[in-house]
Structures are given as C-alpha cells and as structure tokens.
Amino acid sequence: MLKSEYLQRVYTQVIARDPDQREFHQAVLEVLESLDLIVEKHPEYEKHGIIEAFVEPERVISFRVPWVDDQGRVRVNRGYRIQFSSAIGPYKGGLRFHPTVNLSILKFLGFEQILKNSLTGLPMGGAKGGADFDPKGKSDNEVMRFCQSFMTELNRHIGQFVDVPAGDIGVGAREIGYLFGQYRRIRGSYDAGVLTGKGLAFGGSLARTEATGYGLCYLTEEMLKCMKNDSFAGKTVVISGSGNVAIFAAEKATALGAKVVALSDSNGYIHDPDGIKLDVVKDIKLKRRARIKVYADEVPGSTYADGFRGIWNVPCDIALPCATQNEIDEETAKIIVKNGAMAVAEGANMPCRPEAIRVFQEAGLLFAPAKAANAGGVATSGLEMSQNSMRYSWTFEEVDHRLQEIMVNIFHNTYDASVECDAPGDLVVGANIAGFLKVAGVMLAQGLI
Numbered sequence: 001m002l003k004s005e006y007l008q009r010v011y012t013q014v015i016a017r018d019p020d021q022r023e024f025h026q027a028v029l030e031v032l033e034s035l036d037l038i039v040e041k042h043p044e045y046e047k048h049g050i051i052e053a054f055v056e057p058e059r060v061i062s063f064r065v066p067w068v069d070d071q072g073r074v075r076v077n078r079g080y081r082i083q084f085s086s087a088i089g090p091y092k093g094g095l096r097f098h099p100t101v102n103l104s105i106l107k108f109l110g111f112e113q114i115l116k117n118s119l120t121g122l123p124m125g126g127a128k129g130g131a132d133f134d135p136k137g138k139s140d141n142e143v144m145r146f147c148q149s150f151m152t153e154l155n156r157h158i159g160q161f162v163d164v165p166a167g168d169i170g171v172g173a174r175e176i177g178y179l180f181g182q183y184r185r186i187r188g189s190y191d192a193g194v195l196t197g198k199g200l201a202f203g204g205s206l207a208r209t210e211a212t213g214y215g216l217c218y219l220t221e222e223m224l225k226c227m228k229n230d231s232f233a234g235k236t237v238v239i240s241g242s243g244n245v246a247i248f249a250a251e252k253a254t255a256l257g258a259k260v261v262a263l264s265d266s267n268g269y270i271h272d273p274d275g276i277k278l279d280v281v282k283d284i285k286l287k288r289r290a291r292i293k294v295y296a297d298e299v300p301g302s303t304y305a306d307g308f309r310g311i312w313n314v315p316c317d318i319a320l321p322c323a324t325q326n327e328i329d330e331e332t333a334k335i336i337v338k339n340g341a342m343a344v345a346e347g348a349n350m351p352c353r354p355e356a357i358r359v360f361q362e363a364g365l366l367f368a369p370a371k372a373a374n375a376g377g378v379a380t381s382g383l384e385m386s387q388n389s390m391r392y393s394w395t396f397e398e399v400d401h402r403l404q405e406i407m408v409n410i411f412h413n414t415y416d417a418s419v420e421c422d423a424p425g426d427l428v429v430g431a432n433i434a435g436f437l438k439v440a441g442v443m444l445a446q447g448l449i
C-alpha cells in the first residue's frame with residue numbers, strides 16, 4: 001500500500017486498465033514506492049496530472065509481421081513499439097526478439113527506459129519494441145526476411161528526431177544490419193542516426209558492443225569504492241547470461257582484477273573455478289551461436305549443469321545478473337546472501353524480483369538497480385547518435401572514456417538523491433527519484449498536460 005493517496009489512486013488505475021500486465025505493474029510499483037518519499041513536497045504533480053501521464057505510454061503501436069520461412073511457408077508474428085515518453089528527447093530504446101515478448105514486458109521495459117535514459121544525462125526519451133519472434137534455430141536468411149518485414153512496418157514510426165531503436169535480447173549487430181538495410185531501401189535516404197548498434201562501417205560507434213557490460217562494471221567499481229572502500233580486485237564474480245552484456249561484463253570485471261567463475265544461458269550454467277576463458281565463450285556464443293554447455297566439453301576442469309537458476313548456488317563476492325527479468329526470486333537471493341556476497345548489480349533489466357531486492361538490502365549488501373547499472377548501453381547509443389549527427393567517429397578510447405564518466409556520474413547522482421530523500425545508500429530509491437525529477441520537471445516546463 002502506498003502512503004500517498006494520489007499515488008495509490010494512480011497505481012489502482014494502472015492495474016484496472018491492464019489487469020494482466022504483471023511485469024508492467026511490478027516496474028510501476030517500484031517507482032511509485034520511491035516517489036512516495038517525495039510526492040508530498042510536490043503538490044504540482046497531482047495538480048498537473050504528472051504521474052498519471054508518466055505511467056501511460058504516449059503511443060503503443062502493434063503490427064503484423066508476416067515472413068516466409070526456408071520451407072516457403074508464411075509465418076506471422078506480432079511486432080510492437082511502445083513510444084513511452086518523448087519529454088526529454090526522441091524516443092529511444094531497444095528492440096527485443098523473443099517468444100516471451102508481449103505488451104506487459106515491453107511496457108515495463110519502455111517505462112524503465114524513460115528513467116534510465118534520463119539518468120544518462122543525454123537527451124533521450126524512453127521507448128521499447130520488439131516481436132514474439134524466436135531467432136533461435138532460424139537461418140540467417142529467415143532472420144533477414146523477418147527483419148525486413150518488421151522494418152517495412154516500423155519505418156513509418158521512427159526517425160533520427162522521432163524514435164531511435166537499437167538492440168536488446170535477440171537483436172544484435174546482424175539484426176540491426178538487416179533492419180537498417182531495409183530502412184534505407186524504403187526511405188531512399190541514408191539516415192544513419194535512425195538506429196544505434198550499427199556495424200562500424202555504416203555509422204556504428206566503437207565500444208557500443210562492449211558498453212553495457214563495461215558500464216555495469218564501471219558503476220559497480222565506483223559503488224564499491226565509495227560505499228565500501230573496496231574494488232573488483234581479488235573478488236570472485238558470478239554472472240548470469242552469456243549474451244553481449246554478460247560477456248563484456250566478464251571481460252571488464254576480469255580486467256579490473258576479479259575472477260569470473262560462472263556464466264549461464266536459458267538451459268543451464270557453466271562453472272570454471274580457474275576463471276572463465278572468455279575467448280572460448282566469445283567463440284561459442286558470438287561466432288558459433290551455440291549453447292554455453294559446449295564450454296564444459298572444450299575446457300578441462302569446468303562443469304556444466306542443467307537449469308539456469310542453479311548458477312546462484314555458486315558462491316561469489318559480487319553477483320551480476322545479466323540474463324533477463326525476474327531471474328532472482330526471494331529464495332535465490334537468500335542463497336546469494338548466505339554464500340557471503342557483498343554486492344549485486346543488475347546488468348539485465350529487472351532481473352531481481354522486489355522481494356529479492358529487499359533480502360539484499362536488509363542483509364546490508366550493496367545493490368545497484370538496472371536503470372542505473374546497465375545504462376551504459378543506451379548512453380553509448382546516445383554517443384553513437386552524436387557521432388552520426390557530426391558525421392564523425394571517435395576512437396574506442398574516447399567513447400570508453402565518456403562512458404566511464406557517464407557511469408561515475410550516474411552513481412553519484414543516484415547516491416546523492418538517495419541521501420537527499422533520507423534513504424542514504426538505497427540506490428533503488430536514488431535512481432528512481434533522480435531519473436524522475438528531471439522528466440517531471442520537463443513535463444511541467446513543456447506544459448504537456
């Protein structure tokens with residue numbers, strides 16, 4: 001129950017409007033619980049209907065995506081784009097291709113994206129999109145035909161000043177390439193800034209691929225330094241997932257002196273007590289597009305076990321969940337605490353259930369929520385947009401340096417906001433409030449209501 005009668009009314013209406021959108025309710029409730037600490041000081045929010053507007057997407061687009069498989073059969077998927085908020089900049093956020101994609105998941109992701117993008121300090125609104133298409137087991141040609149059909153519909157809704165999609169689960173460099181090719185064909189114009197995460201030869205930014213994972217480690221390192229006078233050096237790290245975020249988080253954590261001992265995919269996890277060999281993982285996951293199980297067949301001394309949740313039985317000092325939403329429940333969180341972890345930072349979006357976060361915080365672990373911790377990906381997308389506008393490319397070092405600066409700033413803004421609203425060190429509250437104050441201020445300034 002929320003203390004503020006206004007916030008409770010807004011939340012009740014969110015549920016009444018879309019009773020089955022559980023992930024969306026979860027994301028909204030977490031933010032409203034944080035706003036509960038400040039809303040009394042801001043009567044203008046209620047007067048101007050700011051929070052009602054904030055939880056309602058500006059636009060929800062749903063469309064049919066027909067495509068032809070390699071057997072010549074027509075298949076039909078459902079595509080979406082949630083243009084949630086354009087208060088502080090063009091809509092910005094990734095596309096997810098996964099069989100679980102539905103309106104609830106995309107609305108939660110789009111909603112989170114508003115605050116995450118606000119925290120980066122760059123002028124980007126919030127959006128998310130995707131389709132219930134499963135790229136797993138599809139041929140390159142099938143993925144290409146799917147992407148072309150998806151963009152045939154999506155192209156009319158996006159643009160460098162309108163809405164700039166990028167990747168997310170199931171959408172990487174290959175998919176962005178096919179999507180951009182189709183956009184360019186349909187529009188007859190080379191608008192590089194319409195998508196981010198592009199290949200380097202057609203307007204992509206150096207360090208974008210690494211950015212989410214690296215950024216997660218930069219923020220975590222700053223959090224360890226400022227809140228515990230500690231660092232990654234000498235720590236044991238467990239990272240769930242084995243996609244882009246997990247792989248580059250493992251790379252940076254290792255570079256900062258930690259030992260990463262486990263990674264997972266949706267089938268199971270690998271444990272390598274000597275430290276995961278990342279060149280092998282990159283070859284398996286990024287080149288061969290195979291399952292993580294193969295690692296245990298190829299690296300002596302490592303083991304594989306079925307079931308992705310089992311990874312959290314592996315003891316660690318620092319846990320970086322980088323797979324997908326709601327992976328860590330209360331019971332799993334208790335195991336992580338019991339095994340002696342000191343910090344958890346979310347690389348995936350909303351990987352920890354609210355009860356799990358409570359367990360971490362009550363046990364005194366450092367906890368960095370996704371909208372702060374994984375903002376490095378979209379921040380570097382913002383840097384890609386800047387480079388596209390300048391028709392210029394920065395070096396890897398230059399982009400990486402800006403990314404580090406952004407992540408350090410996000411940590412401090414988040415921490416400071418937590419102190420200002422009497423919840424010192426609660427970075428969930430800090431991230432929600434720091435992200436929200438900026439968006440709400442702009443909504444008031446622009447007189448949207």
Ligand code: GLU
Nearest residue numbers: 093094166167168378381
């Ligand atoms: N999908 C990423 C995220 O969750 C990146 C989005 C982007 O680069 O626009 O933030």
